Amino acid sequence: MVHPPFPLQAGLVGPETLPLLLVLAGLGLSLAEAIVPGAHFVVVGVALLAAGLVGLLFPPLAAPFVLGLLVFAFGALALYGYRELDIYGGKGEGRTSDSDALKGKTGRVTERVTPTSGEVKLDEGGFNPFYAARSVHGDIEVGSEVVVVDPGGGNVVTVEGFDVGQDEIDRELARERVRQAEAREQEREKEREGTEEV
Numbered sequence: 393m394v395h396p397p398f399p400l401q402a403g404l405v406g407p408e409t410l411p412l413l414l415v416l417a418g419l420g421l422s423l424a425e426a427i428v429p430g431a432h433f434v435v436v437g438v439a440l441l442a443a444g445l446v447g448l449l450f451p452p453l454a455a456p457f458v459l460g461l462l463v464f465a466f467g468a469l470a471l472y473g474y475r476e477l478d479i480y481g482g483k484g485e486g487r488t489s490d491s492d493a494l495k496g497k498t499g500r501v502t503e504r505v506t507p508t509s510g511e512v513k514l515d516e517g518g519f520n521p522f523y524a525a526r527s528v529h530g531d532i533e534v535g536s537e538v539v540v541v542d543p544g545g546g547n548v549v550t551v552e553g554f555d556v557g558q559d560e561i562d563r564e565l566a567r568e569r570v571r572q573a574e575a576r577e578q579e580r581e582k583e584r585e586g587t588e589e590v
Contacts (some may be wrong), residue, residue, distance in 0.1 A: 408466055411454050414440045414463070435474055439467035476521025484572050494523075494543035501525075505532040505551060512538055515573040524548045537566060 405568045418441025421433040443462035447454040452587040453462070499514035505527045512525040525548065528541060542550035 407452060410456060410459060414444030414459060415446060416444075417504045418442070418444055435467060435470045438470040439463050442470075443449075450464045479574040484516075489518050494540050494549055497540045498566070498573065499523075499538055499540075499551075501534050501536045501538055501551075502532055506530075507540070512549065514540070514549075515569075516576075528552045537570065 396473055400459070418437050418439070421437030421455075422441060425433040425437055434581060438484065443466050446462055447459050454461070491508050494514065497514045499512045499521070500520065501510065502513050503509075503511035505512065505525045507527055507530075510525045510527065510532070512523055514521045515522060528550060532538060532551070537554045538551040539554065540549045541552050544550055554562070
């Protein structure tokens with residue numbers, strides 16, 4: 393006598409226990425997600441758990457085909473919710489950037505920058521925009537515009553003044569960067585004022 397490879401086909405587990413199996417599988421995957429977070433099992437676990445609970449609460453919906461549709465529907469809802477809630481930061485919002493993101497950022501010198509010391513304030517430098525800085529060529533005076541040429545791990549950035557080796561196009565690009573930075577700062581101020589009024 394040949395036995396089917398799956399317990400449901402063998403008659404060892406009746407179709408009425410399928411919702412319970414779905415609930416157990418959903419709980420198992422949810423527990424696995426809690427132990428090893430990273431969104432590996434959350435969508436499938438929620439889909440199986442929800443479909444199993446519907447099958448347990450409403451026995452007429454416990455048919456295998458209906459439960460399969462419910463798993464698919466709850467899986468789509470769970471995936472949509474997971475992406476919209478951005479639990480693990482999948483959209484990149486709220487993530488900190490690494491030191492390589494500093495390359496090309498512009499700013500102003502706050503403490504005279506030499507090849508061995510100095511400080512700059514970057515226009516988009518994050519929570520604390522002040523960075524220790526070193527110059528590529530000579531000294532850069534306070535108030536001068538600079539661009540980061542080497543982020544150096546984020547602790548000490550290497551900068552170059554805008555006036556070193558620049559032609560008219562480079563100077564105009566630098567002025568445009570400053571204008572854009574000022575416009576962004578004005579927008580931030582307006583947003584802050586708007587949130588303070590509420």
